[in-house]
Amino acid sequence: MSNQENGMPEEMKPWTELKLPDLLSSDAIRELHAAIESEWDSSRRSACQIAAGRALWKHAIHDPLAELFAGETYMRSIYEKIKKDRLNNAREISGVIVAVRTLWFDSKLEAALSSCGGGAAQVVLLGAGMDTRPYRLSCLKESSVFEVDYAEVLQVKTNILEAAANSKDEHQHPIMTAKSVRRVAADLTEDDWLEKLQMSGFEPKRNTVWVLEGILYYLSHSDAMKVLKIIADKCNLTRTVLLADFMNKQATTLSSSVFKFYSDWPDHLLPSLGFSDVKLSQIGDPDAHFGLLQDPLNLFNKLRNLPRSIQTHPDDGTPCCRLYLLQASGSPNQTIS
Ligand SMILES: C[S@@+](CC[C@H](N)C(=O)[O-])C[C@H]1O[C@@H](n2cnc3c(N)ncnc32)[C@H](O)[C@@H]1O
Numbered sequence: 001m002s003n004q005e006n007g008m009p010e011e012m013k014p015w016t017e018l019k020l021p022d023l024l025s026s027d028a029i030r031e032l033h034a035a036i037e038s039e040w041d042s043s044r045r046s047a048c049q050i051a052a053g054r055a056l057w058k059h060a061i062h063d064p065l066a067e068l069f070a071g072e073t074y075m076r077s078i079y080e081k082i083k084k085d086r087l088n089n090a091r092e093i094s095g096v097i098v099a100v101r102t103l104w105f106d107s108k109l110e111a112a113l114s115s116c117g118g119g120a121a122q123v124v125l126l127g128a129g130m131d132t133r134p135y136r137l138s139c140l141k142e143s144s145v146f147e148v149d150y151a152e153v154l155q156v157k158t159n160i161l162e163a164a165a166n167s168k169d170e171h172q173h174p175i176m177t178a179k180s181v182r183r184v185a186a187d188l189t190e191d192d193w194l195e196k197l198q199m200s201g202f203e204p205k206r207n208t209v210w211v212l213e214g215i216l217y218y219l220s221h222s223d224a225m226k227v228l229k230i231i232a233d234k235c236n237l238t239r240t241v242l243l244a245d246f247m248n249k250q251a252t253t254l255s256s257s258v259f260k261f262y263s264d265w266p267d268h269l270l271p272s273l274g275f276s277d278v279k280l281s282q283i284g285d286p287d288a289h290f291g292l293l294q295d296p297l298n299l300f301n302k303l304r305n306l307p308r309s310i311q312t313h314p315d316d317g318t319p320c321c322r323l324y325l326l327q328a329s330g331s332p333n334q335t336i337s
Contacts, residue, residue: 018075018076018079020067020072020075021067021068021169021172022169023068023163023164023167023169023172024067024068024071024072024075025072026163028159028163029068029071029160029163030072032071032156032159032160033048033071033072033073035156036048036071036156037071037073040152040153042255042257042258043218043258044150044152044153046129046214046218046258047069047129047130047149047153048069048070048071048074048129048130049070049074049078050098050129050130050214051063051066051067051069051070051074051129051130052066052067052070052071052074052075052077052078052095053078053094053095053097053098053099054066054098054099054102055067055070055075056075056078056079056082056095057095057096057098057099057292060099060103060290060292061099061102061103062136063102063132063136064136064171064172065132065135065136065160065161065164065172065174066130066132068160068163068164068172069130069132069157069160070130078094078095081094081095082094082095091295091297091298091299092293092295092298092299092300096283096292096293097283097323099290099292100283100288100289100290100292100293101213101214101245101283101288101323101325102213103290103292104281104287104288104290104325105211105213105243105325106133106137107287108243108325108327109123109133109137109139109209109211109243110137110139112209112241112243112327112329113139113140113143113209114139115239115241115329116207116208116209116239116241117207117239120142120143120207121143121206121207121208121209121239121241122143122144122145122146122202122203122206122207122208122209123140123143123144123145123146123178123208123209123211124145124146124148124197124202124208124209124210124211125145125146125147125148125211125213126148126188126210126211126212126215126227127148127149127188127212127213127214127215127218128147128148128149128154128157128183129149129153129214130157131147131211131213132174133145133178133211134147134176134177134178134181135174135175135176135177135178136177137177137178138177140177140178140179141177141178141179142179143178143179144178144179144180144181144182144201145178145179145180145181145182146181146182146184146197146200146201146202147181147182147183147184148184148186148188148193148196148197149183149185149186150185150186150187151185154183154184154185155185157183158183161174182200182201184196184197184200184202188215188219188223188227189219189220189223194230204234204237204238205237205238206238207238207239207240208234208238208239208240208241209241209243210231210240210241210242210243210244211243211244212227212242212243212244212245213243213244213245214245215244216228216244216245216246216247216261217246217247217251217252217259217260217261217262218258218259218260218261219260219261220260220261221260221261223261224260224261225261228242228244228269228270228273229273232270232273232274232275232330233274234330235274235275235276235329235330235331235332235334236274236330236332237332238331238332239329239330239331240329240330240331241327241328241329242270242275242326242327242328242329243325243326243327244266244326244328245323245324245325245326246262246263246266246323246324246326247259247261247262247263247321247322247323247324248262248263248264248308248320248321248322248323248324249262249264249311250311250312250319250320250321250322251319251321251322251323253319253321254321263324264308264309265308266280266324266326267279267280267324267326270326270328271328274330275328275329275330276328276329276330276334277327277328277329277330278326278327278328279326279327279328280324280325280326281324281325281326281327282300282303282304282322282323282324282325283300283323283325284298284300284301284303284304285304288325303320303322306320308322
C-alpha cells in the first residue's frame, strides 16, 4: 500500500527504520548528550524530550534542528513508543500532545504578533529549552526574541547550534528567521530574572508576547504565581500577550515529583491577575486540532465532553488529566484594576 493510500507519513510507519542525521553521531554532539543524560535533572532533560517529540512529528512540524537537540536516546525511546502505538492501533499516538501544543503556540504567536502592530513586538520564551522558533518561524522576522532558561541548558543549545553551523551538511546549517535572538541565563525561581532580561536588551515599555510553553508546572505554586504576576503587571505599561499551557491538578499526578504548579481554572486565574481577553482551549478543540487527532473516540475528545469540574472519568475512574492552552492579553487602557 502506498503512503497516500493509507494516509500515513513515511516516518510514522511502524516498519520504517529510524534514520538519524550523521551529525548526531559526531563525537562533539555525542559528548554533549552524554553529559545531559548523566548530569541534568528531569526538568532540564525535558527540553530534549520535547525536541524529540517535535522531530518525530516532522510531517506536522518543520523543525530540522529538533533531532540534534533531542539526541539519539530520546529519539529512539519516543520512536519506539510511536511504533508500539501504531502497531496497537492506539487512539492517541505518543507525542501528539507535543505536536498539537507546538502548532497551537506557533499559530497564536503569529496572530499575537499581528495584533501587536505587524510583528515588531518583542518575544520572550520563558523556559525556552530547545525551542527553535527563532529559526523556523518567519512571523518573527521583525521581532527581537529572548530565550530564558538555566545557563547550562542555553550553553548546550549554543554548542549544538555551532556544531550544526560548522557541519559539512548544508541542510543542517541553522538559518535565523527572527530579527535577533538573545539567550538569557536565569533561574525563574530567583528574583533577578527580569533584571537579567532587561540587561540583555528587553524593553519593558515595548509590546511583548510572552511564550510560556511547558514551563509553569515545573515551578512551585508561589514561583509560578510570581512569574505570572510579573507578566500581568506589564499590562500596565504596554500591550502584553501571554501564551501559556497549564496542567490541571489531576495532570500533576502523572509525575508528582516533577510537576508542581497547576490550575483547574486558569481562565479565572488570569483575569484576577489583570489580564483581559482570556481564552482557554483544550487539545482537540477546533483551534487545537490541526488534523492530528483522527479517531473521534480519542482521549482528548472524551475529556472535552466532560464538565471541567469532573476529576475522574465516570466510565473507568481514571484521573481526568487535562492540559489547558491559554491566550490572554492586556494593555494600559484595558487593564482591570
Ligand atoms: C518541558 S521543557 C520546555 C521547553 C520549551 N519551552 C519547549 O516547549 O520546547 C521545560 C524547560 O523549562 C526549563 N526550566 C524549568 N525550570 C526552570 C527555572 N526555574 N528557570 C529557568 N528555566 C527552567 C527547563 O530547563 C526546560 O528547558
